[in-house]
Ligand code: ADP
């Protein structure tokens with residue numbers, strides 16, 4: 001592993017480093033690991049960053065909280081999957097270290113698509129990850145309970161995550177590094193979501209990086225951002241979305 005400055009090891013890059021990468025247009029110009037760059041290159045698809053990726057990745061890779069808004073199909077998934085993988089990699093996270101990142105997705109479909117992107121970006125890394133979604137396509141909850149404590153990255157629907165927090169013996173997210181709320185605008189239409197979210201957030205460590213993404217940014221998304229994010233960068237790339 002190449003030597004990194006100490007704050008990069010802690011998952012933060014200082015503002016000088018940020019400005020050096022703020023103008024990056026391609027993934028291979030970012031301060032990310034060779035393992036991640038190789039995985040992206042091998043997809044033959046990810047060369048140029050999309051607008052939301054260019055806007056968010058330099059901040060998120062510095063360890064900052066980010067609230068990103070961009071329309072559907074603009075590439076928000078990689079804007080949080082890359083920072084998760086890099087944060088754990090810089091922290092030399094390994095399977096025994098437990099849960100280092102949690103992603104909350106609104107639906108089972110989106111959760112499983114996100115999981116596929118994570119597998120793709122993380123293919124040369126050695127993290128363990130689990131998809132916790134319940135339902136027909138998910139695993140039995142008992143099987144999941146045996147898995148969760150050995151996984152570094154959990155991609156979940158909100159109800160299923162809360163179920164594990166409440167029921168899984170020794171569920172431990174006290175070392176959580178990166179917390180992601182994806183497509184929050186679509187979750188806020190569910191009347192029980194706010195209550196579920198409050199219950200989840202109350203169990204997370206306060207020292208963490210949080211990344212929140214949505215396609216639109218109505219008031220209830222802002223309210224949730226105030227609740228979850230610390231001094232965030234707000235990056236919106238489509239004026240009218
Ligand atoms: P969103 O979450 O904003 O709706 P996704 O992350 O699901 O968008 O990405 C939408 C599509 O764009 C996916 O098929 C993804 O593979 C593709 N994509 C994302 N980023 C890039 C990129 N930088 N270059 C080419 N294709 C991309």
Ligand code: MG
Pocket residue numbers: 076077182183
């Ligand atoms: Mg998305």
